[in-house]
Amino acid sequence: MKRGLPWSDQVDVISSDESSSSSSSSSSLDVEVQVNDGTTNVTIDQPPKELSSEGLLIRRAEVYQEYMKQLPIPTLRGSIIPFTTWMGLGRSIKQLYGQPLHYLTNMQLKQWDHLRIGGEDEHSPLDTVIHPCKAEATVWLVEELHRQTSSHHHIAKLWQSDPKYHAFIDSIFPPL
DSSP states (O other), X not given: OOXXXXXXXXXXXXXXXXXXXXXXXXXXXXXEEEETTEEEEEEEEOOOSOOXXXXXXXXXXXXXXHHHHHSOOOOSXXXXXXXXXXXXXXXXXXXXXXXXXXXXXXXXXXXXHHHTTTSTTXXXXXXXXXXXXXXXXXXXXXXXXXXXXXXXXXXHHHHHHOTTGGGGSOTTSOOO
């Protein structure tokens, strides 16, 4: 059983942490404790002072991916959704079902819209090119793949390369 120090004893703590001048990655701190003219060296484990920006991004991506995995894919479809672009269909799906779409799904919808540029049907509403039920089912299939199989390391890597990645993360995602 440990015994506490009496209040009348003076304790001086002298830190030998030189982290400000060295790039040590150690997560412990050596401390000298002087009690009643005796000196004892103690090592205190401390968490790292600050995560690197890359480590923080990986952690955010991991939490994001775990959150997205927990959301169920709707099995009952609402009504037929009219849309002119893939991004417009994505916005309507989010509004109708009250769920966010995965970052990668949002990026995929954006890419599909870009693929239409210069095509014969570029200015035609997309729901006249592909049936709205097929389009919605396609979005949900892609969404399920992204939610269940995406690596948080890959997501973090994409976020790191895109300074505007926040624009494609739906606001329903809870902050850390």
